[in-house]
Amino acid sequence: MAEKLVGKASEFHDGDRRIVFVGDKEIGVFRDKGNFYAYSNTCLHQAGPACEGLIIAKVEERLRPDKTSAGMYFSDTETHFVCPWHGYEYDLKTGEFVGDRKQKLRSYQIVQKGDDIYVVA
Amino acid sequence: MDLVSDRGRRVSVDELNTSQLLAHARKEANRRKLDDILIVDVDAHHYENEHMDEIVPFMENDVFRQLSSSGRARGNLLPQVIGYQDMGGRVTRYPLRPSEKTDHKIRDVQLGHRWMDAMSVDYSCLFPTGMLSIGSHPQKEMEFELCWAYNRWLTEKVLPESDSRFFSMLCLPISDAEGALRTVEKFGGCKGVTGFMITTVRNLPVHDNSLMKTYRAIEERGLSLAFHSGVSWGENMFKGCNRFISVHALGFSFYNILHCTNWVINGMGERFPKLPVMWVEAGLAWIPFLMQRLDHEYMLRTSECPLLKKKPSDYMRDMYYSTQPMEVQDMGALETTFRMINAETQLLYSSDYPHWDFDLPTVITDLPFLSEKAKHNILGGTAARLFKLPPRNDAQRANLKKYGNLVA
Numbered sequence: 149m150a151e152k153l154v155g156k157a158s159e160f161h162d163g164d165r166r167i168v169f170v171g172d173k174e175i176g177v178f179r180d181k182g183n184f185y186a187y188s189n190t191c192l193h194q195a196g197p198a199c200e201g202l203i204i205a206k207v208e209e210r211l212r213p214d215k216t217s218a219g220m221y222f223s224d225t226e227t228h229f230v231c232p233w234h235g236y237e238y239d240l241k242t243g244e245f246v247g248d249r250k251q252k253l254r255s256y257q258i259v260q261k262g263d264d265i266y267v268v269a
Numbered sequence: 270m271d272l273v274s275d276r277g278r279r280v281s282v283d284e285l286n287t288s289q290l291l292a293h294a295r296k297e298a299n300r301r302k303l304d305d306i307l308i309v310d311v312d313a314h315h316y317e318n319e320h321m322d323e324i325v326p327f328m329e330n331d332v333f334r335q336l337s338s339s340g341r342a343r344g345n346l347l348p349q350v351i352g353y354q355d356m357g358g359r360v361t362r363y364p365l366r367p368s369e370k371t372d373h374k375i376r377d378v379q380l381g382h383r384w385m386d387a388m389s390v391d392y393s394c395l396f397p398t399g400m401l402s403i404g405s406h407p408q409k410e411m412e413f414e415l416c417w418a419y420n421r422w423l424t425e426k427v428l429p430e431s432d433s434r435f436f437s438m439l440c441l442p443i444s445d446a447e448g449a450l451r452t453v454e455k456f457g458g459c460k461g462v463t464g465f466m467i468t469t470v471r472n473l474p475v476h477d478n479s480l481m482k483t484y485r486a487i488e489e490r491g492l493s494l495a496f497h498s499g500v501s502w503g504e505n506m507f508k509g510c511n512r513f514i515s516v517h518a519l520g521f522s523f524y525n526i527l528h529c530t531n532w533v534i535n536g537m538g539e540r541f542p543k544l545p546v547m548w549v550e551a552g553l554a555w556i557p558f559l560m561q562r563l564d565h566e567y568m569l570r571t572s573e574c575p576l577l578k579k580k581p582s583d584y585m586r587d588m589y590y591s592t593q594p595m596e597v598q599d600m601g602a603l604e605t606t607f608r609m610i611n612a613e614t615q616l617l618y619s620s621d622y623p624h625w626d627f628d629l630p631t632v633i634t635d636l637p638f639l640s641e642k643a644k645h646n647i648l649g650g651t652a653a654r655l656f657k658l659p660p661r662n663d664a665q666r667a668n669l670k671k672y673g674n675l676v677a
Contacts, residue, residue, distance in 0.1 A: 163280065172671065194629050197295045201282065202359050203273040230481040232282070232361040234626060 149265040151259060158263050160184075167199060167228070168192045175256055176200070177267055180227055180240050181237040186256035187243045198231030198253060205230045206239075208245070270368055272358045277596075277670040287380055287623075291387035297631050303389035304665035306645060307674075308630050309652035310385070312497070312549050312591045312619035313447045315377040315427075317419060318347060318399030323426065327418035333411060339533065348402040348414060351502045353513045360625045375430045384622050387432065387628055391649065391661050395423070395435045396466065396549075398624075401499040403440065404471025404472035410633045413448035418441040418582040420456050428461035429615060435658060444471070446479035449630040453486040460538050464493030464545070469524035470501045472578075474563070476535035484537070488544035491653065498525045498551040525551040526559055529585070536576025538584040545655060547589040550621060554596045560585055560609060589655070591619035593628040604638045613643040617652050642672050650674030 152170045154177050160166070167189055174189035175197020189196035212218050222247035227240040235254045237246045243253040257268040271279040283289065299303065328334035329485065338347055352561050355363030373379035377395075385393055400419055406412045420439045428435055443449045456462055458479050465487055467475065475496075477581035481552040500520035501507065508599050510516045514643045527547050532538075532546070548556075567574060577584070590610055597603055610616060621627045633639070633647050651659065660666040669675035 165276070166277050190293065195288070195297050198295055202272055202274055203356075204357070205282050206357070223278045230356075230359040232359070236358040237359070243605065 149268050151268055154186075154200040154258075154265040155265050156261060156263045157265050160265060163203065165199065165203065167197075168267055170191065170267065173195045174199075174267050175263070175267055175269060176229070177258070178203070178229065182264065183241075184258040184260070185240060185243070185267060186258050187238070190255075191231040191236050191243055192251050192253065193231065193234055196231045196236070197236060199233040201230060201232030203227060203240070204225075206249055224243040271364060272361065272364060276356075279532040282361055282365070285362055285369040287358060287362070287383035288370060288387055290362060291384060294387045294629055295388060295389075297629065298387070298389035301634055302628055304662065305365070305636070305668060306389075307649040307653055307658070307660050307669055308388070308390045308392075308618065309649040309656070309658060310388075310390045310620045310622070311547070311617045311652055312396060312593060313381065313390075313393040313622050314396050314398050314624055315381065315401070317377075317397040317423075320377070320422070321346060322512060324415075324418045324422045327421040327425075328414045329417055329494070330410070330414055333414045336415075344409075345397045347459075348405045350402050351395065351498065352500060352517070352626045356625065358360075362623055363625070363638035367624075368603075371460045372587050373430070377427060377428055378430050378435070381431070381613070384620075387561070388620060388622070390630070391665070392434055392436060392656075392658050393620075394462050394463070395427070396432075396497060397440065400440055401468050401497060401573040402470055403442070403503065404444070404468040405501060405503075406444075406474075409442070413442040413445040413452075416442040416452065418509075420452065424456060424459040424462060428459075431461075432630075433461070436461045436463050436658075438462070438493060440482070441465040442486050443475070443480055443483070444473055445469055446477075446483065449480065449483040450486060453483055453490070454494075457486065457490045457492060462492070464495060464547075466495040466497050466549075468499060469496050469528050470499040470504075473529055476529050476531050476537060482542070484541050484544060488541045493545040494511065495547040495549050496528055497524060497549040511548075521551045522555040526555055528584075528587075529559060530563065533581045533584045534574050534577075536574070538587055539576050539578060545589060546587075547591065547617070548594060549591045549619065552596050553592070553595045553616075556585065556590060557602075557609050582609070586615065589615050589617055589651075592633065593619040593621045594626045595632050596627055597632065600637070602638075606641075607638070613640070613646055614651060616647045616657075618648045645669075645672045646674065653677070 177186045177191045189199045206226040210218040227238045243255045245251040259266045274280045325337045342522035371379040498521040507516045657677045
């Protein structure tokens with residue numbers, strides 16, 4: 149397993165994303181709420197660039213106690229990234245495909261050394 | 270470029286370049302050596318509604334042309350379709366489309382070649398986007414004028430610039446039966462025209478007597494007839510749906526089910542036995558349902574279908590179907606569907622690119638239950654025979670010959 153430099157943590161802001169290449173692997177590295185996450189950039193659906201699209205909060209529908217719908221809202225806690233080809237949506241914290249959480253993208257370890265961020269692949 | 274995300278937050282993404290966006294498709298195509306297989310996409314699209322300035326001058330009637338020529342009118346010529354195809358920008362090529370740079374004299378040709386090259390598609394049947402709703406236009410004269418103008422623009426300006434890699438089945442304005450016949454007579458012999466297409470978002474019965482001359486004219490010319498489905502949230506039965514996913518899932522299937530039922534029950538297969546008929550962009554899951562349903566009723570109410578000499582499903586097996594959007598979640602059901610429609614000879618690959626639910630050719634190459642012959646036929650061999658398309662390299666020639674599909 150090799151360590152590949154992603155960049156400086158101080159230059160990598162919340163909401164940023166970078167694509168790094170390690171051999172023939174493409175890896176998407178995200179920063180969200182101070183944490184780093186790294187996943188395979190190959191969508192589980194039709195191999196699209198899963199990590200290169202929109203980053204957006206999960207959409208939730210809230211129900212009242214009487215089971216009537218109170219409408220749709222953006223989640224305050226769960227963020228998704230979306231494959232730009234077809235809209236396959238993944239949980240940023242886990243890499244799970246949110247349409248079927250048994251399926252998930254391959255994740256990669258992130259190592260921080262000083263201000264340098266590395267992905268291990 | 271920035272895209273708007275939740276609560277107005279902006280997310281930076283790369284500018285759109287179709288070749289770059291589809292780089293993974295090219296990688297998958299290389300891995301599977303897809304360039305060795307002739308691949309024909311029988312349903313791809315362009316956004317002709319972004320070129321109305323070029324299309325409107327081809328309108329035949331002076332008054333309608335003048336009426337359509339003002340800047341304000343050009344954006345309102347087609348029935349408006351409510352929908353969220355881009356999923357709020359999640360499918361980034363929609364909001365980013367204007368940003369893509371081209372240098373070809375016909376922008377849509379260059380965009381088309383980019384996605385075709387990425388997917389290893391050799392030929393594409395080019396269909397419009399906005400014009401798919403033309404069947405719900407309240408003015409039959411305008412349906413004719415817009416179809417006529419679009420067909421002229423496409424055959425005179427676009428197809429000739431495509432290095433013969435685009436072909437089309439042209440829009441047929443069937444609300445105007447005389448106009449539909451004139452359309453076949455005018456354009457039936459044009460280069461790159463392999464048939465005609467009826468948009469199925471419409472209520473007009475496709476078995477109406479007024480249309481028989483048109484169907485005969487298409488059959489006599491050895492051309493094909495396609496029914497291209499669509500979506501309309503304004504349809505009464507869909508007004509109760511509160512989400513676009515519901516309208517889209519049902520609508521595309523519904524309109525093809527409606528018109529295919531009328532086509533079959535009224536014996537059109539007996540009237541025009543040599544007319545290849547193709548049902549486009551409704552997926553495949555609706556077909557086994559309709560076969561079972563019509564066969565069941567036919568056994569009980571045969572007297573209502575006096576023209577039929579065999580079961581409805583047998584007529585449906587005589588027709589062709591495009592693959593996309595191929596429902597793959599239940600592989601057993603899909604395999605049954607392939608068996609029921611004789612997919613090896615009746616199914617044709619389609620991408621629907623650049624629309625949001627496009628399919629790559631790998632949806633066919635990766636199916637576990639298909640023979641190599643079936644894969645080659647579906648990806649392009651059957652279309653090569655139907656539309657007389659030649660191979661583009663020696664490996665394709667050898668494969669077409671191997672599977673009996675080399676005709677041009």
